[in-house]
Amino acid sequence: MSSLAFQDVVVRYDRHVAVQPFTDSVRPGEWLCLIGPNGAGKSSVLRAVAGLVGHEGTITVDGAPLAVRSPRRRAALVAYVPQSPLIPADMTGFDYVLLGRNPYIGYFGSESRHDRALVQDVLERLDLVRFADRRLGTLSGGEQQRLVIARAVAQEAPVLLLDEPTSALDIGHQQQALELVDRLRREHGLTVVSAMHDLTLAGVYADRLTLLHQGSVVAAGAAAEVLRAETLSEFYGVSVSVHHDPDGTVVVVPRRTAPLA
Amino acid sequence: MTAHADHRPRHRWWLLAALALLVGAAVLGAMVGPAGSISSTNWHIIWKIRLPRVVLAAIVGSMLSLAGASYQGVFRNPLVDPYLLGSAAGAGLGATLVFAYARSATLHWPVDPLPLAAFVGALVAVLVTYSVGVSFGGNSLTLVLAGVAVAALCTAVQQMVLLRNADVIDEVYSWISGRLSTATWADVRLVTPYVLVSSVILLLHRRQLDVLRVGDEEAASLGAEVKRVRLVVVIAATLGTAAVVSVSGLIGFVGIMVPHVVRLVFSASYRWVLPMSIVVGATFLILADVPGRVLEHGRETPIGVVTAFLGAPMFIVVLRSKRRLT
Numbered sequence: 001m002s003s004l005a006f007q008d009v010v011v012r013y014d015r016h017v018a019v020q021p022f023t024d025s026v027r028p029g030e031w032l033c034l035i036g037p038n039g040a041g042k043s044s045v046l047r048a049v050a051g052l053v054g055h056e057g058t059i060t061v062d063g064a065p066l067a068v069r070s071p072r073r074r075a076a077l078v079a080y081v082p083q084s085p086l087i088p089a090d091m092t093g094f095d096y097v098l099l100g101r102n103p104y105i106g107y108f109g110s111e112s113r114h115d116r117a118l119v120q121d122v123l124e125r126l127d128l129v130r131f132a133d134r135r136l137g138t139l140s141g142g143e144q145q146r147l148v149i150a151r152a153v154a155q156e157a158p159v160l161l162l163d164e165p166t167s168a169l170d171i172g173h174q175q176q177a178l179e180l181v182d183r184l185r186r187e188h189g190l191t192v193v194s195a196m197h198d199l200t201l202a203g204v205y206a207d208r209l210t211l212l213h214q215g216s217v218v219a220a221g222a223a224a225e226v227l228r229a230e231t232l233s234e235f236y237g238v239s240v241s242v243h244h245d246p247d248g249t250v251v252v253v254p255r256r257t258a259p260l261a
Numbered sequence: 262m263t264a265h266a267d268h269r270p271r272h273r274w275w276l277l278a279a280l281a282l283l284v285g286a287a288v289l290g291a292m293v294g295p296a297g298s299i300s301s302t303n304w305h306i307i308w309k310i311r312l313p314r315v316v317l318a319a320i321v322g323s324m325l326s327l328a329g330a331s332y333q334g335v336f337r338n339p340l341v342d343p344y345l346l347g348s349a350a351g352a353g354l355g356a357t358l359v360f361a362y363a364r365s366a367t368l369h370w371p372v373d374p375l376p377l378a379a380f381v382g383a384l385v386a387v388l389v390t391y392s393v394g395v396s397f398g399g400n401s402l403t404l405v406l407a408g409v410a411v412a413a414l415c416t417a418v419q420q421m422v423l424l425r426n427a428d429v430i431d432e433v434y435s436w437i438s439g440r441l442s443t444a445t446w447a448d449v450r451l452v453t454p455y456v457l458v459s460s461v462i463l464l465l466h467r468r469q470l471d472v473l474r475v476g477d478e479e480a481a482s483l484g485a486e487v488k489r490v491r492l493v494v495v496i497a498a499t500l501g502t503a504a505v506v507s508v509s510g511l512i513g514f515v516g517i518m519v520p521h522v523v524r525l526v527f528s529a530s531y532r533w534v535l536p537m538s539i540v541v542g543a544t545f546l547i548l549a550d551v552p553g554r555v556l557e558h559g560r561e562t563p564i565g566v567v568t569a570f571l572g573a574p575m576f577i578v579v580l581r582s583k584r585r586l587t
Contacts, residue, residue: 050482075484086476090529095471102472103484108465110532155483 001028001189002077002158004049008057011044011215018044020215021057028158031185031192033206035199035226037236040212042195043083046161049193050080061159075103079152083163083195085144089137093147096136097122100154122154126180142173149177153184160184162194166201174198178205199252203227211235223250272533279540283319286547290315293551317444317452318550318564319543321505322515324456326542328498329516330523330534331463334470335491336401342517343502346408346495347386350415352506355382357419357433361426375436376451376507383503386411391495400477401491438563439512441550448508459501463535466494470531512546514568518576519545525579545572 004026011019019041026032034042048055051066051074059066061077069077079100088096101115123129128143128150136144145168152160162181166174182205185192196202202209203223211219211226213235219226227250229242243251291311328343336345344350355378363374390411394404423430472485480487502516519542523534546564549571553562 052478052481070484071481071486072484075482078482080479080482082479082482086479088474088529090524091471091474095530096475099472099475099483105468107469107486110468 002062002191003028004159004191004193005060005063006045006057007060009045009048009059010056011041011048011053012056013053018215019048019055019212022215022217024210024217024220026191026193028191029185029189030208031182031194031206033202033209034193034195034212035197035202035209036212039214041215042212043163044215045212046080046163046193046195049078049159049161051078052080072103075155075157077157078159078161079155079157080161081148081152081163081165083167085148087136087144090135093128093131093134093136093139094119094123096147097128097150097154100151100156103155103157118156119154122150126150126153141168142170142176145169145173145177146180149180158189158191160190160192162192164195164197167197174201181205199227199232200250203250203252224248227252272528275527276533276537276540279537279544283540283544283547286544287315287319290318290547290551294554313446313449314441314444314550315547316449317508318441318546320449320452320456321441321509321512322519322546322549323539323543324459324501324505325512325516326519326538326545327460327463327535328502330520330531330538331466331470331494331498332516333520334473334531334534335494336405337473337476338401338405339521340517341405342513343498344511344513344516345405346390346499347411347415348383348499348502348506349511350412350419351382351384351386352379352503353382353433353437353511354386354415354419354422355379356436356510357422357429358382360429360432360436361422364429380503380507382415383506384499386415387495387499387503391492435563436510437565439510439565439568440561441509441564442553442561444508452504452508455504456501459497459504460539462497463494463501466490466497467532467535470494470535474531510565512565512568514565514572515542515546518572522576522579
């Protein structure tokens with residue numbers, strides 16, 4: 001299990017500052033969910049951890065800065081599931097998940113027997129064996145998404161980053177994908193940081209929510225503390241009602257602004 | 262044991278079958294020609310004229326196919342051929358300059374400056390493309406756009422030169438259409454070192470090309486060094502392409518079609534696309550070089566014309582049959 005810490009992390013695109021100094025510490029095995037309107041900087045935080053965009057300040061895994069790691073070493077520590085993965089239509093499911101082993105293979109090397117056995121094991125545990133020989137282009141969006149998560153699992157990184165993992169899925173597959181992540185987190189002690197738009201789901205699965213607005217943290221804490229009607233109204237410009245179920249679930253429901261006829 | 266494990270031996274059988282086909286093509290290529298088939302009297306013809314031609318066809322066909330497949334991989338674009346970054350236009354310009362200004366002056370030189378000029382022209386064009394592309398970000402789109410600009414510039418200069426030297430238009434045009442008819446063992450010796458180095462480097466990158474199939478960003482998140490892979494593959498593919506262009510002129514269509522045929526009937530994984538492209542490309546160009554010799558008596562049909570003439574319908578048939586299967 002690994003911890004992930006941000007110290008004054010700033011992300012810029014040319015002159016535009018996407019993330020203002022961001023400081024947080026994610027405990028080993030914790031699930032932190034970043035929420036906030038479009039352009040709030042959620043994806044930029046994740047991309048900075050994955051090394052896809054430069055940043056100021058330091059991001060550390062188990063106390064060691066990521067920026068000094070080689071790309072392969074970094075990929076062995078942090079797995080990243082992008083918002084819209086590029087799916088090679090004529091690649092088989094097995095070969096796709098096998099790409100997750102790249103951090104452990106030398107530049108000119110090829111996959112070992114161990115890598116193939118591990119991928120086979122991941123496919124079995126995630127109930128994806130039947131897609132091993134299928135071409136990705138013949139699979140549904142939900143099936144593809146589960147293979148993307150499987151690829152991240154095959155990466156065996158202690159930190160898992162998910163950028164809108166459910167935005168392309170129907171409600172059933174959303175639940176399936178998030179249950180899968182939650183199960184993996186418990187079984188492997190993964191530290192998870194996700195960006196999500198569905199506030200109810202974010203509250204259900206994450207231990208802690210951080211609300212970003214224009215690159216700054218404006219609210220943070222448990223779902224019940226962050227998901228409040230007035231807070232959401234202020235930063236999303238939305239009119240919602242928030243219900244608290246007896247089991248502690250916080251349900252966010254949009255309301256019509258025009259009166260019903 | 263598992264479902265995925267069983268198609269690797271099958272792939273090996275395919276590769277062996279393709280190799281057998283290549284040997285058959287080479288034998289056919291050695292036997293057919295205006296002087297008739299093998300007999301003791303024309304062994305000389307076979308050794309001096311037909312065999313170097315068959316070997317050179319194999320080298321050029323395999324190199325163009327391998328370079329085309331590699332370019333398609335690093336640019337993640339199926340419409341790409343090895344001439345993409347301006348190597349064809351650069352080689353064409355280099356050759357045109359020799360035809361227009363240096364033919365009579367270099368008539369008595371011990372080495373023909375034509376291949377050298379084409380080789381240097383191709384390398385310089387790609388070098389310019391690469392430095393321009395990298396200065397605007399270095400992703401695949403800026404590189405391709407820079408390639409388009411450099412190719413347009415080279416072609417414009419070439420046309421200006423041709424307009425002032427209309428007497429060499431025929432020679433330049435024939436060079437651009439590609440030819441293997443003048444192949445000698447000297448040509449084979451000239452290109453072999455470049456083609457070997459280029460092919461080894463490209464084959465060593467076949468797994469990296471599979472990683473790049475998920476896009477620059479995801480490949481980077483998997484620990485791949487995308488820019489380094491792209492740079493090394495482009496340099497190696499350009500070196501090999503420039504070498505074969507210098508001896509055979511511009512033979513089109515092979516570099517784009519062969520990798521596609523391999524992908525469609527065989528496997529889309531680069532660890533198989535690259536070696537199979539070598540074998541299929543060699544076979545295809547040996548075979549394509551045969552009809553040109555006997556089609557019109559006394560005059561050869563340029564190989565570039567034959568490759569497109571045979572290749573295009575063949576490509577359509579493969580596309581059609583594949584669509585029915587899926």
